[in-house]
Amino acid sequence: MDNPLHPFELHPFWHLSLFGLDISLNKAVLMMWLVIALVAVLLIAAASSRRLVPGKLQSLGEILVEFIRGIILDTIGKEGMRFFPFVATLFLFILFCNLIGLIPGSYTVTSQIVVTAAFALFVYSMSLVVGFLYHGVKFLGILIPPGTPGWLLPLMMPVELISQLARPLSLAVRLFANMTAGHTVLAVLFGMVLSLPLVIGWLPFAFSVAINGLEVIIAFIQAYIFTILTCVYLGDAINLHGHEEHAH
Amino acid sequence: MPQFDTQFFSSLLFWEVVSFGILLWVLYKFAFPAILETLEARERKIRESLEQAERHRVEAEQKLQQYQAKLSAASRDAEAVLVQAKERAQRLLEENELRVVAETERIKGEALRDIEQARRRAVQEIHSQTADLALLVAERVVGKSLDKADHRRLADEALQAIAEHQKT
Numbered sequence: 001m002d003n004p005l006h007p008f009e010l011h012p013f014w015h016l017s018l019f020g021l022d023i024s025l026n027k028a029v030l031m032m033w034l035v036i037a038l039v040a041v042l043l044i045a046a047a048s049s050r051r052l053v054p055g056k057l058q059s060l061g062e063i064l065v066e067f068i069r070g071i072i073l074d075t076i077g078k079e080g081m082r083f084f085p086f087v088a089t090l091f092l093f094i095l096f097c098n099l100i101g102l103i104p105g106s107y108t109v110t111s112q113i114v115v116t117a118a119f120a121l122f123v124y125s126m127s128l129v130v131g132f133l134y135h136g137v138k139f140l141g142i143l144i145p146p147g148t149p150g151w152l153l154p155l156m157m158p159v160e161l162i163s164q165l166a167r168p169l170s171l172a173v174r175l176f177a178n179m180t181a182g183h184t185v186l187a188v189l190f191g192m193v194l195s196l197p198l199v200i201g202w203l204p205f206a207f208s209v210a211i212n213g214l215e216v217i218i219a220f221i222q223a224y225i226f227t228i229l230t231c232v233y234l235g236d237a238i239n240l241h242g243h244e245e246h247a248h
Numbered sequence: 249m250p251q252f253d254t255q256f257f258s259s260l261l262f263w264e265v266v267s268f269g270i271l272l273w274v275l276y277k278f279a280f281p282a283i284l285e286t287l288e289a290r291e292r293k294i295r296e297s298l299e300q301a302e303r304h305r306v307e308a309e310q311k312l313q314q315y316q317a318k319l320s321a322a323s324r325d326a327e328a329v330l331v332q333a334k335e336r337a338q339r340l341l342e343e344n345e346l347r348v349v350a351e352t353e354r355i356k357g358e359a360l361r362d363i364e365q366a367r368r369r370a371v372q373e374i375h376s377q378t379a380d381l382a383l384l385v386a387e388r389v390v391g392k393s394l395d396k397a398d399h400r401r402l403a404d405e406a407l408q409a410i411a412e413h414q415k416t
Binding site: 026046092 | 283
């Protein structure tokens with residue numbers, strides 16, 4: 001039986017370097033290009049027909065945009081629309097990486113921890129920068145939940161600090177682990193199909209079909225979770241537990 | 249795990265940043281403004297259409313009420329006109345009747361007066377003729393022995409006697 005982690009291996013097929021930095025092309029890089037090409041074509045095509053009664057493509061683009069706009073307005077408020085381009089691009093990039101990775105023979109870019117970690121760290125750093133820009137030093141108050149009695153502060157502040165530090169870590173690991181786990185399960189099932197006799201072999205095959213369907217849903221859900229958590233962190237930074245309507 | 253192979257980190261990171269940056273720029277420049285604007289335009293249009301429909305509905309309701317009010321006023325007017333006409337007709341009828349009766353009375357009264365006058369004239373004529381006749385007869389009987397004044401006195405006395413006689 002093959003190593004089930006074999007699908008995650010990368011092999012550089014064109015060596016490139018920039019100022020001594022290795023930027024060799026591999027399958028994952030090609031998939032990123034494919035993803036941005038697909039997303040750009042789809043969204044630009046959707047944007048090019050600006051009819052009041054939309055066609056199919058325009059509807060699809062508008063559904064995606066409306067979906068992200070809804071998330072931003074719900075979690076951050078009107079102010080959050082400033083971050084719409086970033087949040088929407090993030091969602092579309094992750095969603096299409098997840099979905100394209102499901103095509104056999106392709107590669108799931110988001111199953112690379114370095115990719116998800118870069119996104120997570122960037123999102124978290126951005127929320128910190130935004131928080132300090134909006135509130136200055138008062139933003140440190142995010143470590144004190146509203147209504148905490150004074151004598152509890154020495155206990156609460158370390159706890160809150162840990163929860164803050166866990167944010168980028170959990171954000172990165174959640175996406176990476178979900179993508180990796182799904183594909184590993186699929187690889188294991190396919191390995192069993194190939195190594196077992198037909199009499200029992202159909203069973204893991206049936207499972208792999210079902211799991212593949214589940215993976216499509218997970219691809220959506222994980223992109224959604226990554227996006228909504230991005231909005232929640234940005235919302236915390238902008239509203240700083242001031243707005244009850246955005247409390248969670 | 250192959251994903252922890254640091255050999256690919258630099259190229260993955262580099263291309264992730266570049267790809268994401270390009271995609272963000274392209275979408276920011278060519279896709280998002282148009283789509284967001286279309287969405288907002290549609291929202292605006294729907295809201296306006298709803299408001300307009302509501303306005304039209306209220307207007308129609310007002311018009312209906314106005315027409316109903318007008319209609320009932322008109323029917324009240326018509327009824328009043330009818331009642332007036334009936335009253336007028338009744339009054340005219342009564343007036344006519346009264347006038348006819350009065351006219352009849354007047355004509356009757358005149359006729360009676362005429363008759364009375366005619367009778368009086370006739371009586372007077374008879375008186376004077378009778379006196380003359382009587383005078384004539386007396387002259388024949390008595391012969392021309394009495395003067396005119398005596399004649400007249402005698403005749404009047406005779407007539408008086410006749411009238412007395414007639415009364416009794």
